[in-house]
Amino acid sequence: MLKYVRNELFVEKVAVSNLAKKYNTPLYIYSQDKLEANFNAYKTGFKGVDSIICYAMKANSNYAILKLLAKLGAGADIVSGGELYRALKAGINPRKIVYSGVGKTSKEIEFALKSDILMFNIESFEELEQINKIAGKLKKKARISFRVNPNVDAHTHKYITTGKEGNKFGIRYEDAFDIYVKASKMKNIEIVGVDSHIGSQILDVTPFKLAAKKISALIDKLESNGMKIKYIDIGGGLGIKYAAADKPQKPIDLRKMVMSVYSKYKDKTIIVEPGRAIVGDAGILVGEVLYRKTSGPKNFIITNLAMNDLIRPALYESYHSVIPVKKSSKKQQVADVVGPVCESGDFIAKDRTLPIFEQGEFIVAECAGAYGRAMASQYNSRPRGAEVLVKGSKVKVIRKAETIEDLMSKEIK
Ligand SMILES: *Cc1c(COP(=O)(O)O)cnc(C)c1O
Numbered sequence: 581m582l583k584y585v586r587n588e589l590f591v592e593k594v595a596v597s598n599l600a601k602k603y604n605t606p607l608y609i610y611s612q613d614k615l616e617a618n619f620n621a622y623k624t625g626f627k628g629v630d631s632i633i634c635y636a637m638k639a640n641s642n643y644a645i646l647k648l649l650a651k652l653g654a655g656a657d658i659v660s661g662g663e664l665y666r667a668l669k670a671g672i673n674p675r676k677i678v679y680s681g682v683g684k685t686s687k688e689i690e691f692a693l694k695s696d697i698l699m700f701n702i703e704s705f706e707e708l709e710q711i712n713k714i715a716g717k718l719k720k721k722a723r724i725s726f727r728v729n730p731n732v733d734a735h736t737h738k739y740i741t742t743g744k745e746g747n748k749f750g751i752r753y754e755d756a757f758d759i760y761v762k763a764s765k766m767k768n769i770e771i772v773g774v775d776s777h778i779g780s781q782i783l784d785v786t787p788f789k790l791a792a793k794k795i796s797a798l799i800d801k802l803e804s805n806g807m808k809i810k811y812i813d814i815g816g817g818l819g820i821k822y823a824a825a826d827k828p829q830k831p832i833d834l835r836k837m838v839m840s841v842y843s844k845y846k847d848k849t850i851i852v853e854p855g856r857a858i859v860g861d862a863g864i865l866v867g868e869v870l871y872r873k874t875s876g877p878k879n880f881i882i883t884n885l886a887m888n889d890l891i892r893p894a895l896y897e898s899y900h901s902v903i904p905v906k907k908s909s910k911k912q913q914v915a916d917v918v919g920p921v922c923e924s925g926d927f928i929a930k931d932r933t934l935p936i937f938e939q940g941e942f943i944v945a946e947c948a949g950a951y952g953r954a955m956a957s958q959y960n961s962r963p964r965g966a967e968v969l970v971k972g973s974k975v976k977v978i979r980k981a982e983t984i985e986d987l988m989s990k991e992i993k
Pocket of ligand 1: 777780854
């Protein structure tokens with residue numbers, strides 16, 4: 581999606597510098613072709629497998645992006661009532677919506693039951709009781725699966741690994757059978773699935789097979805005890821190429837890995853919940869250089885891109901490649917790319933060999949489509965920039981930039 585034409589950076593057929601001038605920075609730019617290609621890689625990767633691709637919309641819940649994915653047949657993996665609202669508005673079929681998350685509120689559970697979503701992925705016994713109670717009140721049966729923690733190591737950052745024992749997610753593997761038995765006795769609960777999600781930015785798909793083997797043993801035990809499992813939710817988590825050394829495997833590799841275990845089941849639907857792998861490398865964040873300075877041995881490039889625009893480096897020490905919008909043969913230096921926010925964690929990149937950028941020059945943080953704008957805040961009273969979607973030479977604003985007045989719009993004056 582990104583290429584230099586005569587040293588000018590383009591997203592599809594549009595020059596990034598033109599967009600930056602027109603819409604100002606910080607600016608998120610997405611490529612529609614890339615988004616579609618990423619989603620279609622799942623569709624073709626899982627072709628022939630009875631499956632639903634439930635886009636994990638917490639990665640990026642922009643309405644235009646949801647609508648686009650809905651049109652391609654995507655379901656959604658949601659984690660809040662707000663996400664359910666967005667998914668329904670965007671036209672995602674409620675029977676393709678699965679609801680994950682450890683802390684669903686009563687209000688959210690009621691909303692999801694009334695919307696007739698496909699299933700709840702339950703993460704604790706008390707949540708099960710609560711869903712049973714609310715479903716009873718509404719005279720409904722809640723379709724559920726439990727998120728089971730298979731205790732495998734996904735070999736990823738400690739903040740984004742979720743399938744190991746001792747983190748807040750899921751039900752312990754050893755406790756799973758008992759909780760299914762309890763659920764099977766509840767009047768307003770219908771057991772339909774088993775779910776696991778082992779982490780994020782997983783580059784090698786082997787841990788998915790380890791998880792599948794354990795989940796499959798559980799399914800067999802549940803079914804031999806009279807419980808019927810229709811859905812196997814394998815979670816999301818495939819990684820993308822943030823750095824040159826990253827070698828992410830593809831949806832087809834994931835399919836081969838999990839189906840080596842699950843192909844013996846002819847009556848079950850596989851649910852996949854990709855987030856990052858759909859939107860991550862389809863989006864960039866554009867900013868501009870404000871000042872340069874040195875402090876002792878360190879060089880700093882101070883930009884208008886801050887942790888409130890893109891928090892991933894501060895939150896997970898994650899890597900975003902930084903590139904110029906105009907390529908030149910400038911001298912290079914090792915520098916940190918930082919923002920104006922008053923926190924030492926406010927950086928986009930550390931110790932990078934970069935051209936000595938000029939003041940006012942546009943720069944790009946690559947692979948910012950997932951967990952970028954979705955996690956952006958107004959910290960330091962910084963209005964958030966616009967988002968645009970590019971298709972060929974067409975540009976659509978999919979979210980307007982906030983104004984300084986917007987910052988106080990909900991405050992009592
Ligand atoms: C975050 C999340 C996903 C998506 O993870 P990615 O790494 O973005 O693919 C899928 N399922 C659940 C339950 C999640 O919490």
